[in-house]
Amino acid sequence: MKKIRHLCLILGDQLNRDSLVFAGFDPAQDLLWMAETLGESTHVHSSKQRSTLFLAAMRHFAQELRDEKLPLVYYSLEEHEQPDFTAAINATLRHYAVTQLRVVLPGDYRVLQEIKRCCTDNNLTLDVLADNHFIAKPGEFSAWKKGKKQLRMEYWYRQLRKRTGILMNGDVPVGGDWNYDKDNRGTFGKAGPGLLDSALVFPVDKITQGAIDSVAAFFPDNPGNLLSFGWPVNRQQALALLDFFVEKNLPLFGEYQDAMWTGEPWLYHSRISAALNLKLLSPMEVVQVAEHAYSRGHAPLNAVEGFIRQILGWREYVRGLYWSLMPEWKEMNALDAQHNLPDFYWHGDVDMACLSHSIRQVLDTGYGHHIQRLMVTGLFAQLWQSRPEQIHAWYLAMYVDAVEWVELPNVLGMSQYADGGIMASKPYIATGRYIAKMSNYCDHCRYKPDEAETENACPFTTLYWEFLQKHRARFQQHPRLALQVKHLDNQSEDKRAAIARRAQWVRAHYPANHYI
The missing domain is CATH 3.40.50.620 (HUPs)
Known part of the structure; x- marks a missing residue:
């Protein structure tokens, strides 16, 4: 031996x-x-x-x-x-x-x-x-959160900006503001995104083909398909994808980072999250490349800051929270969500266009950008009041960039509010009108986002009001949701009853019996 x-x-x-x-x-x-x-x-x-x-x-x-x-x-x-x-x-x-x-x-x-x-x-x-991949130093997050009653990513992000000097002029943020969210909510309008550069995908070599064959042999019943595969599998390819994003898509990333469009899975997004999470790329090198694009006049500040915030701010923040709150976080269910996840999450065969498009895209590519995750697949699971452990498992299983330290906080905290507000100040809930505003999905759907109780009512809108009704007492004094509770209270008894009947129809219409 x-x-x-x-x-x-x-x-x-x-x-x-x-x-x-x-x-x-x-x-x-x-x-x-x-x-x-x-x-x-x-x-x-x-x-x-x-x-x-x-x-x-x-x-x-x-x-x-x-x-x-x-x-x-x-x-x-x-x-x-x-x-x-x-x-x-x-x-x-x-x-x-x-x-x-x-x-x-x-x-x-x-x-x-x-x-x-x-x-x-x-x-x-x-x-x-210690994991030297991350920008935060060991123990830095624990020291930062000590004594704070409420944690917010924005202030953690500012600390890291100051320490690293990223997008800073001394102690002052470049441009005078810490973030430019107000400039990053653009929609494509009826004309759509126009002609986009073809996405950079990578050929399948012998090693990758061997991996494809292994998955087919050992996991034939796992969800999704391998009709195509083009993700970066080594550092050279990851660097090439980063360069492609910066040169082709970063200039418009900020304005359209929340927009969605039928048949366009990538739009202006970087698609480097999987490479980052496998550590084929380092977050600091990515941040510095983006900052350089701004300094040379290639990309505007709103795009560059929005992109950097996702990495320097959000990514570092969720990791700090994960190791602060595990294993208790995994068991939290603050909203007492008890419904099984609908079966269509595993196959995408559903008559809601937004969910059909978003889920089939994940099955085909393993990818969805942050708004598809938060405000389509995540939003419906929240309104459906899915069991947190089930929707957590679905996200961990389905996305190529899913590693638990980053996936669990985003799903159980940000998307599902299962932690009761530790991570997010409010549940990210909306009616179907949000999806209609940010995409063209509703143009191709049988349901109407403005309707809640009719036979054409959008299930998102119906379940939104059902959700508020169930949690009325919890949110009637909430600074960001109290107004929506007032809108609920202003509905007639007949309308509330009709919405309740339609919610029963929605739940009967979408089976939730085959959780993998």
């Missing part, structure tokens, strides 16, 4: 060569370790696009390590089928006498606990390393 000083785990979302797991690595006495496990695609039924991306990116990174002649143990599904990390680590320990296991802090609380248990069971020392 060969003696090993450090068994260095590299998880599937830790594909950065500057990771601290490589710090002090000695090929003569240390060993790198990667594993494909069945459990990572089955603990939630990970979509075919998502599973393929993770497997392809891991295999490309492993090949790069082999090309460097670094010692690596790699468990593939085909050669060493393992149910979970515990089984894979135990298999390694049968061949190596390991002094210490090292791993960068995982992006999933569940994985961290599994690795800890495995080390305890094997009397193995565990060294959990």
